[in-house]
Amino acid sequence: xxxxxxxxxxxxxxxxxxxxxxxxxxxxxxxxxxxxxxxxxxxxxxxxxxxxxxxxxxxxxxxxxxxxxxxxxxxxxxxxxxxxxxxxxxxxxxxxxxxxxxxxxxxxxxxxxxxxxxxxxxxxxxxxxxxxxxxxxxxxxxxxxxxxxxxxxxxxxxxxxxxxxxxxxxxxxxxxxxxxxxxxxxxxxxxxxxxxxxxxxxxxxxxxxxxxxxxxxxxxxxxxxxxxxxxxxx
Numbered sequence: 640x641x642x643x644x645x646x647x648x649x650x651x652x653x654x655x656x657x658x659x660x661x662x663x664x665x666x667x668x669x670x671x672x673x674x675x676x677x678x679x680x681x682x683x684x685x686x687x688x689x690x691x692x693x694x695x696x697x698x699x700x701x702x703x704x705x706x707x708x709x710x711x712x713x714x715x716x717x718x719x720x721x722x723x724x725x726x727x728x729x730x731x732x733x734x735x736x737x738x739x740x741x742x743x744x745x746x747x748x749x750x751x752x753x754x755x756x757x758x759x760x761x762x763x764x765x766x767x768x769x770x771x772x773x774x775x776x777x778x779x780x781x782x783x784x785x786x787x788x789x790x791x792x793x794x795x796x797x798x799x800x801x802x803x804x805x806x807x808x809x810x811x812x813x814x815x816x817x818x819x820x821x822x823x824x825x826x827x828x829x830x831x832x833x834x835x836x837x838x839x840x841x842x843x844x845x846x847x848x849x850x851x852x853x854x855x856x857x858x859x860x861x862x863x864x865x866x867x868x869x870x871x872x873x
Contacts, residue, residue: 712768724846739802742853750822833868
């Protein structure tokens with residue numbers, strides 16, 4: 640008989656004796672004391688096992704959840720972004736729906752870091768992420784950090800007009816946030832440049848192509864003076 644079977648027999652015998660006590664059946668007192676002691680030990684052991692299992696499951700869920708988020712800003716990361724874009728392509732293509740994508744970066748961010756230091760630069764990224772989150776209001780809208788000082792905003796079921804409204808809100812909100820930046824050539828505070836594209840989604844599309852088109856629009860925003868957005872059709 641292995642250890643598990645012995646524990647199981649002890650547990651079952653203890654339950655049997657407790658049942659007999661409740662029924663008023665005659666029992667061996669010493670044996671009952673010993674079994675009760677073992678029963679208590681087993682309960683404590685099971686409690687520890689259950690607690691350990693709960694912690695392990697909780698840690699596992701936390702880890703799975705953290706995989707989707709950027710460690711610094713707390714918003715979604717590029718892994719989640721890519722997975723979400725693939726899901727949107729699959730879903731929106733069925734109804735021939737539209738999707739708008741924005742690629743955004745912080746103007747003169749290298750100069751910001753050089754002037755104020757890396758810690759301040761991290762704080763700036765967090766502030767920009769918070770500002771962008773306030774500018775999107777729908778449950779399915781996604782704000783993700785793409786890497787460095789680049790952010791991507793995904794707006795399902797949003798046409799060019801809707802993208803325009805959201806983009807203007809972002810540009811204005813960054814000015815209102817008023818993060819000091821003495822090396823910004825277009826303002827005395829942190830500004831952003833944005834590239835936007837709108838797609839009538841087809842199942843043959845690739846997420847990377849969406850990002851590439853938004854990146855082309857972003858490049859034009861930078862070339863034309865920054866602190867602005869450029870729209871290009873997909």
